[in-house]
Amino acid sequence: MFLVEIFNSWQGEGGSVEGSAFGRRQIFVRFAGCDLKCWWCDSANYIIASKVPKWRYEVEPFTGKFEYKPNPANFEEVVSAILHLDTGDIHSISYTGGEPTLQTRNLSTLMKKMHELGFKNFLETNGSRPERINDIAHLVDYASVDIKDATARATEDWKNLVLKEVESIRILKRSGVKTYAKLVVTQNTKEEDVKWYAKLLKGQAPIVIQPREPIEMSQTQLMRLYNTAAKIMGRENVGLSFQVHKYLNVL
Numbered sequence: 001m002f003l004v005e006i007f008n009s010w011q012g013e014g015g016s017v018e019g020s021a022f023g024r025r026q027i028f029v030r031f032a033g034c035d036l037k038c039w040w041c042d043s044a045n046y047i048i049a050s051k052v053p054k055w056r057y058e059v060e061p062f063t064g065k066f067e068y069k070p071n072p073a074n075f076e077e078v079v080s081a082i083l084h085l086d087t088g089d090i091h092s093i094s095y096t097g098g099e100p101t102l103q104t105r106n107l108s109t110l111m112k113k114m115h116e117l118g119f120k121n122f123l124e125t126n127g128s129r130p131e132r133i134n135d136i137a138h139l140v141d142y143a144s145v146d147i148k149d150a151t152a153r154a155t156e157d158w159k160n161l162v163l164k165e166v167e168s169i170r171i172l173k174r175s176g177v178k179t180y181a182k183l184v185v186t187q188n189t190k191e192e193d194v195k196w197y198a199k200l201l202k203g204q205a206p207i208v209i210q211p212r213e214p215i216e217m218s219q220t221q222l223m224r225l226y227n228t229a230a231k232i233m234g235r236e237n238v239g240l241s242f243q244v245h246k247y248l249n250v251l
Contacts, residue, residue: 001106003055003073004030004046004098008062008085011094012245017206017237019142019180021122022244024091025075027082028251029110031100032071036126036154036161040184040212046098057081060221064251075106079113085092092120101125101132125176126154127165137175144182145169147197147207151186166200173205181207182241185225187217194225198232207233208241 006029014020033049034041046052055073056066058081069077082093093114100107105246111121120141127133127145138239148154149163155161165181181201183194187220194209201207211217222240230238245251 001073001075001078001103001110002032002049002052002071003078004032004043004052005056005058005066006030006078006081006085007064007066007251008087008090009073009251010131010245011091012243013182013208013210013241014144014180014205015208015239015241017180017204017208017239019144020208020239020240021091021094021142025087025089026092026094026122027053027085027090028096029078029100030047031095031097031103031107034099034100034126035102035128036099036148036153038148040152040186044096049102051100061085061087075109077246078110082114083117088145090119092122094122094124096124098125099128101129101136102181104132104135108136108139111136115139125168127168128161130164130167130171133168133171137172137177140172140175140177143172143177143179145172145179145205146230147181147183147201149183149185149189150193151188152184162197162200166204169201179205179207182210183207184212185217185222186211186212187221189217189223189225191228194228198229202233206239208238208239210241210243213243213246
């Protein structure tokens, strides 16, 4: 498998909606490779997995000190790195990226092993490959699925991508996964688009609205987008999310 890093930290996204692990301690396994090209992506250097020569692992929990190993990563070494970072208060293992579902076989094997060892699995995905989500949904306990706004410029066929993301959410929910949708918004996000997302997600999963950072949009605009979604989805199914780990100055 091609990885970027493994480390111990707080989950800084997701807010308070069902399915979120916000504020919980997790061990993060960041996969290399992504099939989308969001212009604001903070992992843009890892889009092509085979061009990531090394992965790093935190040598002691929550220290930010790393050592490196060559890609592709050895499975036993990955498991060993995860277990070494277990502080006894870990809520779940977060599989993030990049896009972890692009390496479905390796992801599945790792999630099975983590279940055997007593851990819960938390999947962070862009949801662009519902057929792959279907293959691993039975191994997932919690999931955060992106809804890519048009302003992300993730792909040319933006509306079709959103429909695939919603289908991924449906698949996860059918498997009993505690799932929420994450929508990153910008100052150019349109209310009519948020209304469309909300109609697609109503009765499926809650949504968190997360302003792109550094935050450029006004509180008024953010409140307006929140209100638009909540009027359709219901008062308890919308929340705000921020990248709190950045304010805490941790990974």
